[in-house]
Amino acid sequence: MPMKNLIPYFTLGYPNNETLKRFLMAMPLDIINYIEFGFPSNDPRYDGPTIRKTHRIGNENYNENFYFDIFKHFSDNNIKMYSLSYYSDIDDIERFAAILSNLGFSGSIIPDLLIDYYDEAFDVIETLNDMHFEYIPFFTPSTPDNVIKKVSEKTFSWIYYGLQPSTGIDIPYDLDYTCSRIFSLVKSREINFGFGIKTIDDVSELARRGASGVAIGSYLVNMLDKNDVNGFIDYLKMIRGALDVEA
Amino acid sequence: MPMKNLIPYFTLGYPNNETLKRFLMAMPLDIINYIEFGFPSNDPRYDGPTIRKTHRIGNENYNENFYFDIFKHFSDNNIKMYSLSYYSDIDDIERFAAILSNLGFSGSIIPDLLIDYYDEAFDVIETLNDMHFEYIPFFTPSTPDNVIKKVSEKTFSWIYYGLQPSTGIDIPYDLDYTCSRIFSLVKSREINFGFGIKTIDDVSELARRGASGVAIGSYLVNMLDKNDVNGFIDYLKMIRGALDVEA
Amino acid sequence: MSEEFKSLLSNDIIPENWYNVTPDLPEPLPPPRDTKTDFSSINLLNKILPKEVLKQEFTFKRYEKIPDEIMEKYLQIGRPTPLIRAKNLEKYLDYNGKIFFKYEGATATGSHKINTAIAQAYYAMEESANGVTTETGAGQWGSATALAASLYNLKSQIFMVRISYEQKPLRKVVMSLYNSNVVPSPSNLTEFGRKILKENPEHPGTLGIGISEAVEYALDHNYRYMVASVMNSALTHQSVIGQESIRQMELLGEFPDVLFGCVGGGSNFGGFAFPFLPKSDDIEIYATTAHEVPKFSKGEYKYDLMDTAGVLPAVRMYSLGADFVPPKIYAGGLRYHGAAPSLSLLINHGRIKSDEVSESEVKDAIKIFANTQGFIIAPESGHAVASAIKYIKNHRNDKKTLLINVSGHGLLDLSIFQ
Amino acid sequence: MSEEFKSLLSNDIIPENWYNVTPDLPEPLPPPRDTKTDFSSINLLNKILPKEVLKQEFTFKRYEKIPDEIMEKYLQIGRPTPLIRAKNLEKYLDYNGKIFFKYEGATATGSHKINTAIAQAYYAMEESANGVTTETGAGQWGSATALAASLYNLKSQIFMVRISYEQKPLRKVVMSLYNSNVVPSPSNLTEFGRKILKENPEHPGTLGIGISEAVEYALDHNYRYMVASVMNSALTHQSVIGQESIRQMELLGEFPDVLFGCVGGGSNFGGFAFPFLPKSDDIEIYATTAHEVPKFSKGEYKYDLMDTAGVLPAVRMYSLGADFVPPKIYAGGLRYHGAAPSLSLLINHGRIKSDEVSESEVKDAIKIFANTQGFIIAPESGHAVASAIKYIKNHRNDKKTLLINVSGHGLLDLSIFQ
Ligand SMILES: Cc1ncc(COP(=O)(O)O)c(C=O)c1O
Numbered sequence A, B: 001m002p003m004k005n006l007i008p009y010f011t012l013g014y015p016n017n018e019t020l021k022r023f024l025m026a027m028p029l030d031i032i033n034y035i036e037f038g039f040p041s042n043d044p045r046y047d048g049p050t051i052r053k054t055h056r057i058g059n060e061n062y063n064e065n066f067y068f069d070i071f072k073h074f075s076d077n078n079i080k081m082y083s084l085s086y087y088s089d090i091d092d093i094e095r096f097a098a099i100l101s102n103l104g105f106s107g108s109i110i111p112d113l114l115i116d117y118y119d120e121a122f123d124v125i126e127t128l129n130d131m132h133f134e135y136i137p138f139f140t141p142s143t144p145d146n147v148i149k150k151v152s153e154k155t156f157s158w159i160y161y162g163l164q165p166s167t168g169i170d171i172p173y174d175l176d177y178t179c180s181r182i183f184s185l186v187k188s189r190e191i192n193f194g195f196g197i198k199t200i201d202d203v204s205e206l207a208r209r210g211a212s213g214v215a216i217g218s219y220l221v222n223m224l225d226k227n228d229v230n231g232f233i234d235y236l237k238m239i240r241g242a243l244d245v246e247a
Numbered sequence C, D: 001m002s003e004e005f006k007s008l009l010s011n012d013i014i015p016e017n018w019y020n021v022t023p024d025l026p027e028p029l030p031p032p033r034d035t036k037t038d039f040s041s042i043n044l045l046n047k048i049l050p051k052e053v054l055k056q057e058f059t060f061k062r063y064e065k066i067p068d069e070i071m072e073k074y075l076q077i078g079r080p081t082p083l084i085r086a087k088n089l090e091k092y093l094d095y096n097g098k099i100f101f102k103y104e105g106a107t108a109t110g111s112h113k114i115n116t117a118i119a120q121a122y123y124a125m126e127e128s129a130n131g132v133t134t135e136t137g138a139g140q141w142g143s144a145t146a147l148a149a150s151l152y153n154l155k156s157q158i159f160m161v162r163i164s165y166e167q168k169p170l171r172k173v174v175m176s177l178y179n180s181n182v183v184p185s186p187s188n189l190t191e192f193g194r195k196i197l198k199e200n201p202e203h204p205g206t207l208g209i210g211i212s213e214a215v216e217y218a219l220d221h222n223y224r225y226m227v228a229s230v231m232n233s234a235l236t237h238q239s240v241i242g243q244e245s246i247r248q249m250e251l252l253g254e255f256p257d258v259l260f261g262c263v264g265g266g267s268n269f270g271g272f273a274f275p276f277l278p279k280s281d282d283i284e285i286y287a288t289t290a291h292e293v294p295k296f297s298k299g300e301y302k303y304d305l306m307d308t309a310g311v312l313p314a315v316r317m318y319s320l321g322a323d324f325v326p327p328k329i330y331a332g333g334l335r336y337h338g339a340a341p342s343l344s345l346l347i348n349h350g351r352i353k354s355d356e357v358s359e360s361e362v363k364d365a366i367k368i369f370a371n372t373q374g375f376i377i378a379p380e381s382g383h384a385v386a387s388a389i390k391y392i393k394n395h396r397n398d399k400k401t402l403l404i405n406v407s408g409h410g411l412l413d414l415s416i417f418q
C-alpha cells in the first residue's frame, strides 16, 4: 500500500510573505506529499471565514517574485504543488496553466468551476488535459452523482473530496456514509479528503475508511497567526503518524 | 290452489248508514271472501286523508243497532268479518273481543298495537288467542324483520300486509322487493295485501307474486260518495276476475 | 396490484350499499303522521322530494345499492374518509385502551352533510328537476346542498336564516363559490317570505320560515326540496360513515367496544352508529347532545312536528317541542328540538344511551383534540369527543376500544374561540 | 388482510425515506454563502437549527430514513393524503386526457407545511431544545409550527408580522388552539424588536424582522429555529408528497405526463415534483408563480439573500432581489422574492419549466375547482390549477395525464372572495 498523502494548504502572502516562507521552509520534506497553494482571490466565495481572511490579507501581501525560489525548492524535491484558484480570477485558462507549469505546479484545484461555470467546465478540463496539466476535480457532499461520474471519467489526476459544503465550517455529517458514497461512485482512484480536518482522530477515521490522504488548511491558520513554527512542525508529524499507523 | 281473497273495507256509518247498507247488501256473496269494517275512531292516525274523512263522518252517523242484521247477513253466509279498530279506542280487550264475537266477527286488525303499544302487544295477542278471536297481524314495509317474525310466530290467522306506511297515500315502492321480503320472512301463511290498491293491474301484479288476496278501501270511497252502487258492483267483479285469472 | 389498491382504497372501503336500520329495529318504527285533517303533509312529500328519496324514506330494504354515479361523486369529494388511531390523545389522557376516530371533516364541504346531499341532488337530477332548494342556519347544510347541486349541474336556491346570513358571511362565500343562489330568509322570492317581510322588514328569520320558503319555491319552480337530517333517507345515506368505519376497523384488526357521536337531527349519529347494530349486541353506544338542548333527558318521546312551520309531517321522537327556542349555542348544528325517529326509538328502547356535555367541556375537548391530534374539529363534533373524554375518566382501566365520529372540521367556526 | 391494509394505506403509501434531490441534480448545487466578512451565517445555522436538520440541509444522501416517531405523527395528521382523479374537472374542461390531483389540504393544518414542521420539531425535541420558534406572515407556517410543537410537547414562540396579526385574527386563533405563544412582530420579546418599536411603535412588521426576532429568541432561550421553505431540508421533508403520489398513481395503474405545482419558496413544489425526476426524463414539469411575483421570468439567477434581514446565508437562486416588495396579493404564500436553490438550478438548466398566472385566472380556477371537485383550495394552489387549465386549453387533444399538487385548502382565505 502506498504512503498516505499529507497535503498542507497555505494561502500565499498570509500572514505575510516572510512568516509564510519560514513555515514552508521548516517543513520536513519526508512527511508531506503534496502542497496546495491558494492564490489570493478577491472573492473566495466557497471558503469559510478563516480562509476568507487569509485571502483578504494574502491579497495585500502577495508578491509573485518572492515565491519563485520556494516553488523551485518544492518541485526540486518532488513535492507536487497544486494551486487553489478561483475560475472567476482566471482570464485565459491556457495562459494560466502555462504559467503555473513554468512555476513547477503539477495542477490546479478550481472550486468554482463545476458550480458556477458548469457549461464551460468540460472544455476547460479538455484544455488542461491536452496540456498535461492536472485538473483536480473538487467534489463535495452536494456534488450530484452523475457530475461526479462524468467529471471523474474525463480526468486522470487524484480527486479532492471536501467533507464540508464550504471550508472552515462544521456541519454535522455522517462519515461512514460520506466515505462509502465517494468510493462507490469513483472506484480505484486516489481520493484525498479536505475541509474541516483537524485532529488525529479525524485523520485516523478517514485513513481507516480508505482515504488516500488529507488536506489541512484552516487548522494551520492559528499557528501561522501565532508564528508557532515548532507547534506547526509537531502537528504535521503527529498527523503523519496518524496516517502511517493506519497505512 | 284456493280462491284468492277479495276483502272490501268500509268505515261504518259512511257516507251514512242507509247508503252503506245499500252497498253492502248489493254485494254478490260469491265474489267476496272477507269483509273488513272500520269502527269509527276519533284518532285514526295511521290512516290517510280519505279514510280519515270516513272516520270523521262515520263517527257522527254510526249506530250499533242499525248494523246487527247486516253483520248477521254476512256471518250467516260464511263471509268472515274483521274489525279495524284502534287500540287507543279499546278500553278492555276481553270485553272488546267478546262483543265482536257476539256480533259474528272472526277477528280484528289493530293498526296501532305494534307501533304505539309494543310493550303490551304480546299480552294482547295472548288474550285474543286464548279467546279464539283472530288477531290479524298488521305489518307494513317499515315493520322490522324480527317484529314480523316474532308476531307471526305468536299468531295463527292470516296476515294483513300494508303496502304503504299509511293508507291512501302513494309513496313509490318496489313491488318485487316488497313481496319477496314478506314471503321470505313469513313462510306458508295466508297474506292479504292492502293500502293503496286500486286497479286491475295492481291486483294482477300482486296475485302473480303470490298474494293470498287484496283488501280495498280508499278506492271505494269515491263510489260511496257518488252513490254509484252499479259501478261498485262492476268494480268488484272486475277485481274478482283479475284475482281469478291469476289463481 | 392496481386492482388491489382500488379495492382497498375505494370500492372496498366505500360500501356498495347504503344501510337502512328500519328492518333491524327492535320495535316497529312509528310512521310519519299528518297533523292536519284537510291536508296531508305526507302527500306533500310526494311533490317536493325526488321519488327515489321518498321511496328510501319509507323503504324496509336493509340495503339499497348506491348508484355508480353517486359512488363516483363520493370518490370525488374525498370518500373514503380517514379513520385514524388517536395515539396522541390516548397518551394525553393516559388511557390504556385504544381510541379511534372517523374523520368526516375530510370531505370537500368539511362535514358529513355532503353524503346525503349528493344522493338527493342525484335523484333530483335523474327526474329532471330544474334545481334543488333548502333552508340553512349555520350554513353547513347549505354548503353541502350547493356543492351537490353543482356536481350535477343543477341550480340551487338556498334560504339562509337572515341572522346567520349576516353573522356568517364566509359560509355565504362558500355557497356562492359553489354557484348557489343564496338569499337571506325571509326573502321576497316567495309569497310566504313577502308576507312576513311586510309585517316586519327586519325579521331575523327562523329555520321554520326557511323551510316554508324552500317548500313553496320547490313547488313553484319544479325544484326538489333537500332534507338535511331527521328523516330516515338522510340517515340511510349517511350510513357510508359507519360502514366505512367497520371495514377500516376490521382491516386494522380491530373492533370498537364503545361508539360516540353527536346528535343534532341525528343524521351523522345514525349514519355512523347504526351499521354497527347488526354486528354486535354488546357494543356500547353514546349519543351526545348539548347541555342546552337536553332532548333526551328533558324531552318527551312523542309525536311532534319536524319543523316549526308544520309543513312536514309529525314524527314520533324525543322532542323539546317544535317551538323550543334553544339558546344561541356555539354549535349551531345541535340546536334542533328533536332527533330522528329511529334514533329516538333506540334510545327509548334502551339500546343506545344518551349523554349531555357542557360548553366548557366541549371547548376543552376541542382544544385537547387540536393539541394532540392536530385537527380542529367542529363544535358539534366536539360534543362526541367531550363525551369520550368523560367516559375515559370513568373507565380508565377498562382498556376498551373507543371509536368517535368526528362529523366535521371547525375551520369556519373559529370565531367561537376569539 | 389486516397487514395488507396497513401496508397499502400507511406504510406502503407513505414512503419509508425522504428523498433528497441533490445527488440527482444535473449540475452541482451552488452551496450557501456567507455575505459578511466577519460573520458566518452558515455557522449561525449550527446554533439555531437542530443538528439533524442541518445535516440534512447539506447531505448528499439520496434517501434519509423517516424516523418511526415522525412516521407516527404523519399518520396522525392525515397522511397519506388523498390522490383523486378530477373527473368532474375533466368533464367541465371537455378534456380527453386524465387529470389527477394530490390534496395536501387534507392534513390537519390544511397545507403541506406540516410535513416539514413535524420533522424539524421532532429533531428539536430529540436534542432537548426548550421549544421552537419561527416567523409567519399569512399564518400557514405558523400554524404548522404550532401544531408540530404541540405534538411533541414543545413550547412554540411565533412572531407574526404585525399587519397580518391584525388582519388575520383567525390564524392567530388556530395557533393559540395549538397552545402556541403568538406575538405580533416587531415585539418586545427581543432586543431587535424593542429597538424597532422604539423608533416606530406602529411598525407593521416584515418577514425579515420576524426572522431576526425568531433567531434572536432561539439563541437566547435554547429554542430551535424552524425553516418554512427554500432550504433543502424543508424540500426533502416535503418529498413525502411526491413519493406518495408516485405510489398512488402506480397503484392506480397510471403515470403522469405533466406535473403542475405552485412556487412560493419552492417547498411544496420540490417535495411534489422532485421524486418524479429519477423516474422519468420525459415528464413535463411546470412551476407556477403569481404574475405579480415574476421571479422566474423577471428575476435573475444569482446569489442573493434568503431573508431581507440577511440573517441567513445567501443562496444561488432566481430572485427579484431580497428587498423586492411584492404587491399585497391574495396568495400570501407566493410573495417570496426567490425560490429554492435546487428548483432554481433545475429551471435554469431547462429541466423544469416556469409559468405565471394572473389573479383573475387564479380566482376562476379556484371557482371552477370548487364547482367541479368540491374542494375550496388555497389561493396558492389555485396557481397550479390555473396553469393546468391553461395547459389543457393549448393541448386539448394530447390526451396527456396531468397531475396537480394542491398544496392546501383555502378555508381560511375565503375573504378574498367577499
Ligand atoms: C359538523 C356537524 N356535525 C353534526 C351536525 C348535527 O346534525 P346531525 O345530527 O343531523 O348529524 C351538524 C349539523 O349541522 C354539523 O354541521
Ligand SMILES: Cc1ncc(COP(=O)(O)O)c(C=O)c1O
Residues within 6 Å of the ligand: D111, D112, D140, D141, D228, D229, D230, D262, D263, D264, D265, D266, D267, D268, D269, D332, D333, D334, D378, D380, D381, D407, D408, D409
Ligand atoms: C397552501 C400553500 N401553498 C404554497 C405555499 C408556498 O410555499 P412553498 O413554495 O414553500 O410550498 C404556501 C406558503 O405559505 C402555502 O401556504
